[in-house]
Amino acid sequence: MALFQLERVSSCPVEESWRRLTDWPRHAAVVPLTRVTVRTPPPTGEGTVFVARSGVGPVAFDDPMEVVTWRPPLGGSAGRCRLVKRGTFVTGWAEIEVRPVTGGGSRVLWREELNVRWLPRFLDRPLGWAGRWMFGRAVEGLLRPGAA
Numbered sequence: 001m002a003l004f005q006l007e008r009v010s011s012c013p014v015e016e017s018w019r020r021l022t023d024w025p026r027h028a029a030v031v032p033l034t035r036v037t038v039r040t041p042p043p044t045g046e047g048t049v050f051v052a053r054s055g056v057g058p059v060a061f062d063d064p065m066e067v068v069t070w071r072p073p074l075g076g077s078a079g080r081c082r083l084v085k086r087g088t089f090v091t092g093w094a095e096i097e098v099r100p101v102t103g104g105g106s107r108v109l110w111r112e113e114l115n116v117r118w119l120p121r122f123l124d125r126p127l128g129w130a131g132r133w134m135f136g137r138a139v140e141g142l143l144r145p146g147a148a
């Protein structure tokens with residue numbers, strides 16, 4: 001099991017950062033070799049299920065996730081979303097928290113516990129490093145100015 005967290009600051013207001021980070025299909029644009037399919041009707045909320053399929057051809061896997069906590073930011077307050085990974089290959093959870101920054105903008109905190117089936121425990125630390133790097137790049141891409 002790899003547990004990691006990352007933090008990013010954006011010039012986007014809280015509501016805009018939240019919208020960008022919780023638009024699940026947009027994640028496919030910033031995570032290589034991945035496509036995302038939402039399996040439940042909009043709007044997103046508790047019970048929303050989506051699947052990230054990563055890889056190429058026969059070397060691909062599904063990462064199904066369910067939104068179990070959904071508290072969007074309201075009136076400049078913080079927003080928080082918790083996802084549970086329901087797959088057979090990848091399990092764990094992720095939490096996305098978006099808070100206002102004094103003077104405008106927002107601060108994103110992403111926490112994740114990642115378990116990969118059949119991965120030996122001695123690889124947990126490198127998995128955490130890789131996860132922090134990959135999800136850090138994804139969050140930066142989703143929050144990048146001009147990325148609608």
